[in-house]
Amino acid sequence: MNVNYPHREPLVVRNHELRVIRRFSGDPEIRVRAGERLSPERIIARTDPADGAVHVPIADQLGIAPQDVAKSLMRPIGSSFAAGEVLARTRKGLRSVVVTAPVAGVLLLLDEATGTALLAPGNGGEIPALIPGDVEFVDGRQAISIRTVGARLLGIVGLGEPVRGPLRVLANKPDEELQASQVTPDLHGAIVVGGAWASAAVIRQLVEVGATGLITGGFIEKEIASLLPSVTDDRLALWRVTPGARAIGDEYMRGLALVATEGFGPLPMHPAAFALLQEYQGREAVVFPATRVVGQLLRPEIIIPEPDALDEDGQTTIAAYVEGAAVRLIDQAYLGQHGVIAGVPRRRQCADGPAVDIIDVELSNGKRLTVPLANLEIVA
Amino acid sequence: MTDNDTLDYESLLVADFGRGQSRAYLLEQVAGAFRFVAKAEAPTTADLPFEDLAIGWAQLLRQLEWTTGRAISLRDGVIQPQAANGDGVDGLLVCTSLPDPVRVAVLEAGTSPITTPLLEAIKRAHTRVFHVVAPGGRKDGGWAAAQTEALRQFRPEMVILIAGSNHAEALPRVIQVVKQTTVVGSIARAVVIADDQAQEHGLTAFGASVRARSISPVTKQPAEIAADLERELLEAFRARASTPDFKHIVAGATGEILSRAHAVDLVNRFVARRFGRRVVTIGIDDGVHAHWASPDDGTLATIPNVDLGAGISGLTDRDVEEAKTWLPFEASTDELITWVLNRAIRPWTLPEHPRDLAIEQALTRQIARRAIAEITRTQPLALSACDLVIGGPAFARWNQPGAAALALLDCIDAVPNEGVVDLALDQDGLMAVSGVLGTVDPALASNVFEYDALIHLGSAVVIGGSTHEGDLACRGEIHYESGEMAQFSVAAGSVEILPLRPGETATLVVRPERRFSVGGNAAGKTVTLADERKIIGGLVGIIIDARSRSVANGDKNRAQKVKQWLDAVNGVTPPAARRFA
Numbered sequence: 001m002n003v004n005y006p007h008r009e010p011l012v013v014r015n016h017e018l019r020v021i022r023r024f025s026g027d028p029e030i031r032v033r034a035g036e037r038l039s040p041e042r043i044i045a046r047t048d049p050a051d052g053a054v055h056v057p058i059a060d061q062l063g064i065a066p067q068d069v070a071k072s073l074m075r076p077i078g079s080s081f082a083a084g085e086v087l088a089r090t091r092k093g094l095r096s097v098v099v100t101a102p103v104a105g106v107l108l109l110l111d112e113a114t115g116t117a118l119l120a121p122g123n124g125g126e127i128p129a130l131i132p133g134d135v136e137f138v139d140g141r142q143a144i145s146i147r148t149v150g151a152r153l154l155g156i157v158g159l160g161e162p163v164r165g166p167l168r169v170l171a172n173k174p175d176e177e178l179q180a181s182q183v184t185p186d187l188h189g190a191i192v193v194g195g196a197w198a199s200a201a202v203i204r205q206l207v208e209v210g211a212t213g214l215i216t217g218g219f220i221e222k223e224i225a226s227l228l229p230s231v232t233d234d235r236l237a238l239w240r241v242t243p244g245a246r247a248i249g250d251e252y253m254r255g256l257a258l259v260a261t262e263g264f265g266p267l268p269m270h271p272a273a274f275a276l277l278q279e280y281q282g283r284e285a286v287v288f289p290a291t292r293v294v295g296q297l298l299r300p301e302i303i304i305p306e307p308d309a310l311d312e313d314g315q316t317t318i319a320a321y322v323e324g325a326a327v328r329l330i331d332q333a334y335l336g337q338h339g340v341i342a343g344v345p346r347r348r349q350c351a352d353g354p355a356v357d358i359i360d361v362e363l364s365n366g367k368r369l370t371v372p373l374a375n376l377e378i379v380a
Numbered sequence: 381m382t383d384n385d386t387l388d389y390e391s392l393l394v395a396d397f398g399r400g401q402s403r404a405y406l407l408e409q410v411a412g413a414f415r416f417v418a419k420a421e422a423p424t425t426a427d428l429p430f431e432d433l434a435i436g437w438a439q440l441l442r443q444l445e446w447t448t449g450r451a452i453s454l455r456d457g458v459i460q461p462q463a464a465n466g467d468g469v470d471g472l473l474v475c476t477s478l479p480d481p482v483r484v485a486v487l488e489a490g491t492s493p494i495t496t497p498l499l500e501a502i503k504r505a506h507t508r509v510f511h512v513v514a515p516g517g518r519k520d521g522g523w524a525a526a527q528t529e530a531l532r533q534f535r536p537e538m539v540i541l542i543a544g545s546n547h548a549e550a551l552p553r554v555i556q557v558v559k560q561t562t563v564v565g566s567i568a569r570a571v572v573i574a575d576d577q578a579q580e581h582g583l584t585a586f587g588a589s590v591r592a593r594s595i596s597p598v599t600k601q602p603a604e605i606a607a608d609l610e611r612e613l614l615e616a617f618r619a620r621a622s623t624p625d626f627k628h629i630v631a632g633a634t635g636e637i638l639s640r641a642h643a644v645d646l647v648n649r650f651v652a653r654r655f656g657r658r659v660v661t662i663g664i665d666d667g668v669h670a671h672w673a674s675p676d677d678g679t680l681a682t683i684p685n686v687d688l689g690a691g692i693s694g695l696t697d698r699d700v701e702e703a704k705t706w707l708p709f710e711a712s713t714d715e716l717i718t719w720v721l722n723r724a725i726r727p728w729t730l731p732e733h734p735r736d737l738a739i740e741q742a743l744t745r746q747i748a749r750r751a752i753a754e755i756t757r758t759q760p761l762a763l764s765a766c767d768l769v770i771g772g773p774a775f776a777r778w779n780q781p782g783a784a785a786l787a788l789l790d791c792i793d794a795v796p797n798e799g800v801v802d803l804a805l806d807q808d809g810l811m812a813v814s815g816v817l818g819t820v821d822p823a824l825a826s827n828v829f830e831y832d833a834l835i836h837l838g839s840a841v842v843i844g845g846s847t848h849e850g851d852l853a854c855r856g857e858i859h860y861e862s863g864e865m866a867q868f869s870v871a872a873g874s875v876e877i878l879p880l881r882p883g884e885t886a887t888l889v890v891r892p893e894r895r896f897s898v899g900g901n902a903a904g905k906t907v908t909l910a911d912e913r914k915i916i917g918g919l920v921g922i923i924i925d926a927r928s929r930s931v932a933n934g935d936k937n938r939a940q941k942v943k944q945w946l947d948a949v950n951g952v953t954p955p956a957a958r959r960f961a
């Protein structure tokens with residue numbers, strides 16, 4: 001892995017040539033060909049709905065025998081449920097116990113041996129392009145490369161499914177916490193830009209109003225974890241890529257795409273990233289939140305496509321350690337700080353210790369630091 | 381070994397491809413011995429954004445060429461053999477930990493002599509192992525359901541089913557687990573080690589979708605079965621490593637491609653046999669690997685999904701909570717979890733700030749102790765018999781020899797029988813290099829190891845027993861070869877350093893108090909370390925460790941104590957003894 005993975009381009013770009021690789025799990029039927037121009041709504045692949053289905057352990061949650069689950073279902077197999085809608089209900093003495101759908105989708109089947117239901121999210125395995133562009137190549141049944149032109153911001157960690165919607169910047173400054181009072185019903189369908197971080201209560205409110213995405217500077221681990229089903233007592237389990245999973249938290253987060261641009265903790269968003277999102281306020285954006293730092297690398301991306309520029313060449317840039325390049329520091333002691341490169345890379349040898357490539361950086365507060373190249377990312 | 385044995389190779393290049401970092405080493409004949417000459421290190425480029433291992437490899441070769449001032453490669457690869465003008469090398473050797481480990485489940489019903497050698501063999505073949513033994517009693521107690529769930533999450537690629545003696549109650553449970561796990565679809569291959577009906581039942585359980593075969597434990601010896609399966613898994617490892625870019629690089633390679641952990645294990649066993657030592661080596665690089673060997677035995681514990689890079693999230697929150705025990709300051713669990721998660725998403729970052737270094741050192745102990753615990757499970761007496769502990773490059777990158785020495789002592793966390801344990805660092809990762817080299821020419825490997833591999837940190841004298849903190853634990857004196865002498869005293873619960881320069885020898889007399897002992901010696905018995913047991917100096921000096929065991933047990937002033945220990949070994953506080961004639 002390398003700094004500025006996976007593109008070798010700065011983290012913030014505008015009017016840029018972009019390549020989006022859409023990877024699929026399972027054995028999908030690919031519906032597009034190389035050279036085809038795509039609209040965001042175009043279905044590019046169709047997967048077996050059962051592949052991405054969510055297992056809902058109804059018998060466990062209701063505390064009833066597996067064979068009694070069928071009687072407790074609100075609607076028959078094949079019915080659609082909205083996220084949060086009651087899926088099954090039973091009476092326990094004077095009170096009612098319910099199980100709600102963790103995600104909007106179709107009830108595929110009920111395993112009467114275990115009392116577990118399968119709920120296929122979304123529209124039954126059809127995968128839309130989300131992004132306008134041209135299909136560059138189709139890699140068997142594994143992936144499609146789409147070329148597009150537009151602006152892009154690379155995040156560092158994300159959860160959830162890819163989403164599309166208008167950008168709504170709610171924060172006035174990149175270091176603000178997103179407040180509950182800022183969440184209003186008109187955010188339905190929007191990708192919301194908070195400042196530094198958002199609490200679990202605020203994120204829940206966003207789900208309730210139907211927002212599709214949330215971009216913040218940092219994730220507070222405890223707040224995020226409290227939103228998700230507690231499948232294990234281990235707080236770190238959520239952030240591991242388990243064998244067979246496509247990305248971090250693949251099987252947990254549904255309904256809202258979450259992206260942090262800086263890392264974990266209440267971290268202010270980099271000013272260049274915040275400025276880009278402010279600049280494109282109200283524009284249609286696409287969030288690809290998948291994150292994976294081992295094996296097949298994935299990093300969250302926020303793309304604001306320019307459909308009218310598809311027939312023109314966008315800019316191409318390579319992230320380089322040149323004087324004046326905007327950077328952010330990413331080692332833990334300086335996380336959230338930013339500045340510009342103020343020198344050229346050189347090598348430092350500590351006595352008999354390991355050699356380290358280093359560079360000088362002038363921070364935004366005027367302080368000058370010498371940092372290892374490994375500890376900075378080129379933003380623009 | 382004679383010099384004539386080593387004349388076939390004038391120089392060799394060794395490549396070590398890791399998931400995060402790759403290294404290239406140049407080894408050469410220097411004054412009649414085969415020596416380590418130069419090393420290059422750079423990020424591995426197998427993943428995005430490059431997706432081509434050759435880019436990083438070319439960078440490594442350029443670094444080596446720049447350092448040594450000679451040409452090593454041409455456009456189409458490494459120049460072989462070495463030319464008269466010194467350009468090129470006589471051979472290329474390769475080890476790697478790049479491919480994902482094969483996930484192997486070993487399901488055991490009844491007791492079988494095959495299990496122990498089989499598990500040892502599997503661990504050497506770059507695998508992740510899930511091993512369970514089915515209960516033999518009448519009551520299942522939910523065992524099958526729990527194991528099925530765990531096994532489904534593990535997603536085994538290969539399952540080895542062993543039916544030993546007295547499997548009547550246990551086999552149906554294993555069969556049930558197998559049947560419920562095959563539906564996940566991850567199992568490609570299966571091996572049933574059983575006889576008669578058990579063999580038939582086992583094969584049937586895997587169904588038609590799994591390529592299953594059987595081995596009879598009657599017709600083959602356990603060691604033979606283990607060797608066969610190790611070979612099969614090594615082939616799978618090599619096949620998995622053989623991406624087109626990797627194949628191109630290793631096209632001209634000499635010898636077999638080994639996993640890094642396997643190469644280190646070979647050298648660890650060599651050290652034990654050659655020098656009559658009981659040695660533990662801890663490597664944290666693409667997983668954590670603990671190797672233990674005595675002159676006539678050895679074992680390897682490997683946890684491939686836990687390390688200090690992206691694998692740091694392989695730690696549990698309990699591990700992280702316990703890591704606070706090793707910190708010289710107070711920190712909340714939330715802060716440490718955030719630290720771990722930030723490291724997991726940016727695994728290449730280097731700790732520069734003292735607080736970050738301290739957290740990394742604390743987590744290193746937790747990670748290493750997990751692997752060490754695996755060793756003690758199979759070899760309960762291994763640690764108390766140990767007299768040499770070697771830390772891999774992860775311990776060297778802090779550039780704090782004292783902190784590295786203390787971390788190694790804390791990982792072992794035992795009072796050695798002899799009372800003394802030597803501490804060393806494999807700073808450049810040359811144990812893996814020697815291991816690969818050993819498959820081609822053991823004499824050359826021995827040269828490289830003996831001359832260049834280890835940096836001696838010093839010897840630690842561990843005082844056993846405990847009373848109140850601060851009570852006197854021992855007194856003593858150190859007699860330097862120069863004729864100087866120094867006296868010292870060490871309080872219970874503390875660590876003190878006696879200065880002794882690298883390579884310098886000294887005689888040490890330790891007089892423990894009534895309730896204390898030097899290692900496994902009788903309480904209060906004076907021990908003199910002289911002649912063959914003479915102490916040899918290192919980067920840190922001699923460590924007198926009078927902390928009560930287990931060192932992991934914390935109390936209310938823990939952070940302050942850890943700071944005192946670290947200050948002592950890092951030279952912040954003055955040593956316990958001053959040299960005078």
